[in-house]
Amino acid sequence: MCGITGILAFNEIGRPSLALLEQATESLAYRGPDHQGIYTHQMVGLGHRRLSVIDTSANAHQPFGIRDGRYTIVFNGEIFNYKELKQDLNSKGIQFRSDSDTEVLAHLFALEGKKCLERLNGFFAFAIYDTVEQSLFIARDRLGIKPLLYFQDGTKFLFGSEMNALLAYGIDRSIDHEALNYYLQLNYTPAPLTMVKGIRKLEPGHYLEIKDGQISKHQYYKLPSSTPTFELSYHQAKEKLHELLAQSVKRRMIADVPLGCFLSGGIDSSVITAVASQQTSSLKTFSIGFEGNKFFDETQYAELVAQKFKTDHTTFRLSNEEIGHHLQEIVSHIDEPFADSSAIPVYLLCKKTREHVTVALSGDGADEIFSGYNKHAAWWKIENDQKFKTLMRLAQPIAQMLPKSRSGSLSNRMRQVVRFTKAMKMAPAQRYWFLASFANHVQTSRLMKQPSTDFSQQESWMQSMNQYHDLNDLLRLDTQFVLPNDMLKKVDLMSMANSLEVRVPFLDHELVQFVFCLPEDMKINQSLRKRILQDTYRDTLPPELYNRPKKGFEMPLLDWLKTTLRSELNEHLFDKDKIEAQGIFHWNEIQTLKTQLFSANPEDSHARVWALYVFQKWQAKYL
Incomplete structure (x- = not known):
């Protein structure tokens, strides 16, 4: 498990950014405290921070080169079937100088190219540079367990395990307002978007090929698109x-x-x-x-x-x-x-x-x-339980009048009743977005001074729900x-x-x-x-x-915002002069959220306030 970063300059204008490789690598030090390694070759640089887990010796340090330096890899993750793969490679005459899964992965790629991805059991993000082809290959694991971000302009291509590594190369920093819109609804930014314009996340099950200044993205893995006939009891x-x-x-x-x-x-x-x-x-x-x-x-x-x-x-x-x-x-x-x-x-x-x-x-x-979430049970009942839906309709007027929040048993149940009755009136794609969100587009548009009007990304994410068949x-x-x-x-x-x-x-x-x-x-x-x-x-x-209510791995955020964090909120979020000088949010909407947070009926205001607080702290640090 490690941190990786790198640069491929397309021309002489991009080459000076190679001087920032070490700085970018050091920004990932906490991901890999055991060793730092740097590799450069002409217009390419690769950086690695190592957390030693398999073969903790210096023999497995990265960047790791094979075949007399033709291929060099930086790798974050673990390949759990590396021993079986190593035996297969040994049978083909390949010799190893370490006991690491990194070396196995490098040789497997050298032998099979992108097809090697189909043979890996593990979680990973890695990059391999080929000095003969002068090409860079980057891949992320099937389900997105390990992260990989990248940036490109006309002079260079950058990648890293975290955004701070890419920012270390000195690229322009400006907010992507489309990403901000989705963040304010979901409390996270879905791939391929990031909060910084120009930086993108590589989606799970995808790889990139970079050669001759051209970048191509391909998908090598996806979940079954429909449930096949199942024959087991x-x-x-x-x-x-x-x-x-x-x-x-x-x-x-x-x-x-x-x-x-x-x-x-x-x-x-x-x-x-x-x-x-x-x-x-x-x-x-x-x-x-x-x-x-x-x-x-x-x-x-x-x-x-x-x-x-x-x-x-x-x-x-x-x-x-x-x-x-x-x-x-x-x-x-x-x-x-x-x-x-x-x-x-x-x-x-x-x-x-x-x-x-x-x-x-x-x-x-x-x-x-x-199917472990409350929303899954609610979805099933919407599709299958007419009596429960009738009960919820009857309970809705009472729930609407009572306090609603996530911080107590009764108030959380009232919150769930109101959300359920709204959700059961929606089509699958709209319902999914509603159940995944803490705010809707109307609320975020009122909050943002530059609201996004492009819904194409959301439509792309939700496209599969237009052919909804069952809970799978x-x-x-x-x-x-x-x-x-x-x-x-x-x-x-x-x-x-x-x-x-x-x-x-x-x-x-x-x-x-x-x-x-x-x-x-x-x-x-x-x-x-x-x-x-x-x-x-x-x-x-x-x-x-068994037979007890499900709870997520949550914390008492509402109570905490009202007490321990109150002074922090007043300093970074509930300050009219700061908000107006910043020019991103409308102060009157911030004030409305503040009033709701400290009311007897906070609903999901604490999640929205926390999202704004985190954004303010991030924006002050990075932008």
Whole structure:
């Protein structure tokens, strides 16, 4: 796990930017504290920061060259089937000077070119330069677990693991108002957009080829576009799921450094813990909780799981004061505005976990592929449960009058009733966007002084929902859209900020392919989400984990904004002179949000206020 960056100058005008390669590489130091390497050749430069996990010796340092220097690679990620690939390459007469997956990947590319991507099991972003062809090849893993950003103009091509590496090359910095519009609705910016005009994210399952000043982008992987006929019984499907997940976890426990497991107390991380505990007698597990706020604390369930599987368990308990103490360092690691507030506890969990291990397994991805979110249950009921829809219509007038927020059981239920009754009147594409958003286009247009009027990108993202067939189409879009842009970005940013590698067994592409072959009724029904996952491990996990409300990995943001962070908000957001001088937002809309935040009926105002606060801090730092 590492940080990578590089430059390919197209002409003499672009060549001076090569002098900034070292500076760009150093900007990624926290992603790889163990070694820095630089490679230059004529008009090309590659930079690498290493977090040593597999073959920790100097033999595996990068940039890594093979074939007498013809090919040089910089690689971020892990190839979990590298040993099998290495055996195959050995049989073809290829000799190795390290035990690293990096060298295996370089030789595989030299032998097979872009077709090598089809043989990789892992998560990755890498770049390989060929001195003979004078070409650069860049690829990102199938599901977008590892990030890759790039920039091009008439003089050069730049790439990096994070935006700050690209900004280190001195490119122009101006806000992309189309990206800002989507960010203010979603609290993150979906690929290929970024908040800086001209910088783009490489989409999951894509690669770039750069040669002779020309750049071409290609897709090498996509999820099945429809659910094929499924011939296994439910019992057989559970057995297959059990087998595939065991294989995935086993692959992801390969490391030459200490390894542990996140354990939140939910089904997903508990399943991973259960499976991983079968591979080792000394599994370390880690969970995090909030002092004084039981609504957000699930640590008692995590401790039940730890006791059952006899793990070496550590619980970190956080106070509002401790969270506030770390706030500035958390926000400083956000390379572009990103306002999923669960990034805060993820950061602190990663920071504390890194004191014990270098690699951690996570349960991320299960909700998206198996249907674990509240919106999935709501969607199913809209499509299948007429009695429930009638009940919600009757409850809606009462819910409309009562306070609504995410910070309490009753207020959250009222919020859900109102959203459900709105969603059930919408067509699939419109409904999906509504359920994914914290604000709508009308609200963001009122807020922005330069609102976007181009909806083509949103229409492109939602195009698949125009042919909606069943819930698998919704899950497919979640896996392509929300997962890489929100969940996986959060985990990558917050873990790498603490030099911790996080591996996600549920996103082994062989497992994902199988799960998307499962019919809808194996994933969700009237009473159960993630049905097949829960049923497969029902006799394995503690019974207390079942039949309880699902909670995301959230924090008490509303209370915190009103107390611990209030002075920060007053300084950076609720200051009329600053907002008007900045010229991006209308002060009257900021003031309206402030009033709602401190009212008895805050609804989702705290999420929108947090998004604006994060943007303000980012804009002050980078622009």
